[in-house]
Amino acid sequence: xxxxxxxxxxxxxxxxxxxxxxxxxxxxxxxxxxxxxxxxxxxxxxxxxxxxxxxxxxxxxxxxxxxxxxxxxxxxxxxxxxxxxxxxxxxxxxxxxxxxxxxxxxxxxxxxxxxxxxxxxxxxxxxxxxxxxxxxxxxx
Numbered sequence: 001x002x003x004x005x006x007x008x009x010x011x012x013x014x015x016x017x018x019x020x021x022x023x024x025x026x027x028x029x030x031x032x033x034x035x036x037x038x039x040x041x042x043x044x045x046x047x048x049x050x051x052x053x054x055x056x057x058x059x060x061x062x063x064x065x066x067x068x069x070x071x072x073x074x075x076x077x078x079x080x081x082x083x084x085x086x087x088x089x090x091x092x093x094x095x096x097x098x099x100x101x102x103x104x105x106x107x108x109x110x111x112x113x114x115x116x117x118x119x120x121x122x123x124x125x126x127x128x129x130x131x132x133x134x135x136x137x138x139x140x
Contacts, residue, residue: 023069024062024068024069024070024071025068025069025070025071025087026071026073027070027071027072027073027132027134028073028074028075028076029072029073029074029075029132029133029134030074030075030132031057031074031132032057032058032061032072032073032074032075033056033057033058035072035132036050036058036061036063036072038105038130038131038132039063039065039070039072040063041105042101042102042105042106043063043065043066043070043098043102044065044098044101045063045064045065045066045070046063046064047061047062047063048062048063048064048069049061049062053074055074057074058072058073058074059073059074060072060073061073065089066089066091066098068089070087085135086127086135086136086137087134087135087136087137088136088137088138088139089102089136089137089138089139090139090140091138091139091140092140093123093140095140096124096140099116099124099125099126099138099139099140100116102136102138103116103126103128103138106128106130106136107128108131109130109131110128110129110130110131111129111130111131111133112128112129113126113127113128113129114126114127114128119139121139122139122140123140124139124140125137125138125139125140126138126139
């Protein structure tokens, strides 16, 4: 299956390296310590750094999830919960196991979660708003 909107990642990466060091997805949640471990399991991710706060959570932490940086921080008074964004991972064919693993973890106590299924643009996908209020779309 081909994606009509797909852009060549290697071209984007070269261009980005000329301008900036990296980009990341940042989430602010209650109980960032639990969230960091939750996302580590969902995406088989490597923890890159953790900066604890005075309450045993993280003022900032980062995961490497398949080459993408997910930053997880404890929500503070200055940040209002709510979600007007969705984080999407296009895994490409051959990574069905990775999507299924993420699905099994993210659906635990999820606010909403679609079934793992095919759709118009993918042979396997799901959309899930996890227990921390973060919305994810993962697909092949």
